[in-house]
Each structure stands twice: as structure tokens, then as C-alpha cells.
Amino acid sequence: MQKSKHHHYIEVLAKRILPDDMEASVIQQEFHRLEAGFAGENRLKQTLSDYYFKTDRHIFYNFECINENGFSHQMDAILVTPLFIVIFEVKLLSGTLFYKPAQHEFYRIHNEKRENFRNPLDQVYRHQLFLEQCLRKWQITIPMCFAVVIANQQAILDESLEKFPIFHISGVPNFIESLYRNTAKTNANMRMIVAKLNQLHQVLPPRRSISMNRLRRGVLCRQCDYKNTMSYYYGAFVCNVCQAKSRDAIFETLYHYRILFGDKISNREFRDFFGMVNIKTCSSILSRLGFEKCGSKRGTYYIIPENILFWSKKKTL
Ligand SMILES: [Zn+2]
Known part of the structure; x- marks a missing residue:
């Protein structure tokens, strides 16, 4: 179903x-x-x-x-x-x-x-x-x-x-x-x-939309039922409260972004949604993900694949 x-x-x-x-x-x-x-x-x-x-x-x-x-x-x-x-x-x-x-x-x-x-x-x-x-x-x-x-x-x-x-x-x-x-x-x-x-038959789009400023940013901790955020630390995300460490929480966060805003994401949008400030760190994460890259210079964006949730099983950062 x-x-x-x-x-x-x-x-x-x-x-x-x-x-x-x-x-x-x-x-x-x-x-x-x-x-x-x-x-x-x-x-x-x-x-x-x-x-x-x-x-x-x-x-x-x-x-x-x-x-x-x-x-x-x-x-x-x-x-x-x-x-x-x-x-x-x-x-x-x-x-x-x-x-x-x-x-x-x-x-x-x-x-x-x-x-x-x-x-x-x-x-x-x-x-x-x-x-x-x-x-x-x-x-x-x-x-x-x-x-x-x-x-x-x-x-x-x-x-x-x-x-x-x-x-x-x-x-x-x-x-x-x-x-x-x-x-x-x-x-x-x-x-x-x-x-x-x-x-x-036709798959209908969601019946609403939302602006980013009404959302909680960051990678959310599944262990804490998504109530707390996680910080990036040497290739993984660590919960700020329960200290759970996750290498695949990033895929779930990208899935959230894709569902809410569509499959295109720029470095700036990535930083904004993930609540991260360092451009270089974000660039290196984005390039290590190996998503399809479109546009050039400031217009560069990446395509989040449809099956991003299942990436956790085959890929780590
Ligand atoms: Zn936690």
C-alpha cells in the first residue's frame, strides 16, 4: 500500500x-x-x-x-x-x-x-x-x-x-x-x-506548502523521537542531548527536504535547512554524496534522488 x-x-x-x-x-x-x-x-x-x-x-x-x-x-x-x-x-x-x-x-x-x-x-x-x-x-x-x-x-x-x-x-x-x-x-x-x-490515475501533489522559516532546522535525532537536533562531527551526526551517533541521519534529513521543497538543493539551501554555517564543510558533504550536479558557479544545485531514504543501507559519508 x-x-x-x-x-x-x-x-x-x-x-x-x-x-x-x-x-x-x-x-x-x-x-x-x-x-x-x-x-x-x-x-x-x-x-x-x-x-x-x-x-x-x-x-x-x-x-x-x-x-x-x-x-x-x-x-x-x-x-x-x-x-x-x-x-x-x-x-x-x-x-x-x-x-x-x-x-x-x-x-x-x-x-x-x-x-x-x-x-x-x-x-x-x-x-x-x-x-x-x-x-x-x-x-x-x-x-x-x-x-x-x-x-x-x-x-x-x-x-x-x-x-x-x-x-x-x-x-x-x-x-x-x-x-x-x-x-x-x-x-x-x-x-x-x-x-x-x-x-x-494520477499521483496528486501535496495539498499545501510551507515556507522554510516555519520549520525546525537541522538533523533531527530519531532516538529522541525527532525532538532534538544533532551536530556534525567528523563524518557523522551526534545528538546534542542523547549523544546518539548516526551516519545515516543525513539521508533522512535530505528526504525531509525533498518532500517539503522538491528535489533540487543548492549549497545555500543545504546550509539553511541543515542549520550549518560552514560553506566548505557543506560543499564537501554535498560532493561526497555524489548527487547529480546541475548549473554552474552560484547557480549550482544538486538533485536529491527519489530513493534517498534507502541510501543509508548502501552508503556512508
Ligand atoms: Zn537524541
Whole structure:
């Protein structure tokens, strides 16, 4: 399972945002929401992997794309079979969930507090309307439906939700069985649908950006849960608090930079982000890394490779 680019971005930002920043707690909350969502999607994946499908099938997880109006769609999972398509929306909500259908109002009561939510039924129905229109354009006829799946057992679904396709994750096999039983045979070309969806799929960029002055600089110590910084000392970074020594913390820091600001980094940006002052030391670190070098003189920059996090296994400074 792949996390979205936005998820990676918020994950790094949660480690890097200055603790007294106005948005610090909003970002931490968003990070926890994304982690919970990802855990939920993984549970759906496990459930679907354990199910015996009666036909061939293809499942897309975290399907992202942009529609003709320029708006984005993020679908947790799309199940394609030769007989039907199902769009799954996974929620990890706790408390008791209620629905007022006429008003399209979705809310929960948790710890005696009432809280309104973005309606997940409407959210996933919007995806369905979009995909139906795509299929019409592709001249493919196949039944489509959606389901909202609740991924934590502790959640209580009120009776007001009874008539709607929303249920606990353990109900997924039953739901698919009944689709197999009740769907009339079509002769849709599943390979074609999968190919078209693959064309439509697009990795979306993070939904926000940040300026460097709102971030904590430096190499952060993993041992200290990223709370303390490390100093460069003879080829390695040493934690200023716990004294842990790391030869690969630099790769993680470069990964943070790449996620937040992109793959180009100049000597100046390197010093700025790493909180180091010595130009010569930084130049020698950058050249020893052996990154692809572009531009010349003051316009020189380096390209941080995509797999920088995995460099720690093969390279030391
Ligand atoms: Zn430390």
C-alpha cells in the first residue's frame, strides 16, 4: 500500500513544524487522521485479500485523479470485476454514528459530544457519479455501486444508517457475495476498464506548502523521537542531548527536504535547512554524496534522488 504524497508531506511536516507555530496542532491532528485512514485502508486490503473472489478481479488502492472540472478525486479502493465495480470509502471513526437522510447530515456522538462530519455517503457518491460518466465516455456498460466501510470494531452504527451501504469491515465479504448473486451478467471487458482506469490515475501533489522559516532546522535525532537536533562531527551526526551517533541521519534529513521543497538543493539551501554555517564543510558533504550536479558557479544545485531514504543501507559519508 502506498501513502499519498500529501500523507508523506504532512508526516514530515509534523516532525518539522516549529512547536509554537499557529498551525502546529492542526498539522499534528491532520497527521493522526491520515495515519488512521491509512490503517483503515490496510484493514480493507487484508479483508479483500482473504476473500475468495468468484471471478477475476483487480483492486486499486488509494486511487487519485483529476476530473474535467479540475477537481480531485481520492478513492480509498476501487474493486473491478467483470460483473460490477465497487468504490470503497474506509472510515476509522469512533463513537456512535447517526444519519439524517433527508438533510444529508452525518454526525457522531462520542464522549457525550455531538460532532458533525463530512458525509461519507455523499463523498463516495460523488466519486461514483464521476466514474459513471467516465464509463459512458468509454462506452462501457457495467453496474457500479459504493460502500462506506467502518474499520474500527468499537464504532456503533445507529439504526438511522440501516438503509444505506455503510457497515463494519467484517461485512465486506457478504456485501460482495450479494453483488455476485444479484448482478445480471454483462459482457464488460474488465481488462479494458483496468487499462482505462490506469490511464486516468494520477499521483496528486501535496495539498499545501510551507515556507522554510516555519520549520525546525537541522538533523533531527530519531532516538529522541525527532525532538532534538544533532551536530556534525567528523563524518557523522551526534545528538546534542542523547549523544546518539548516526551516519545515516543525513539521508533522512535530505528526504525531509525533498518532500517539503522538491528535489533540487543548492549549497545555500543545504546550509539553511541543515542549520550549518560552514560553506566548505557543506560543499564537501554535498560532493561526497555524489548527487547529480546541475548549473554552474552560484547557480549550482544538486538533485536529491527519489530513493534517498534507502541510501543509508548502501552508503556512508
Ligand atoms: Zn537524541
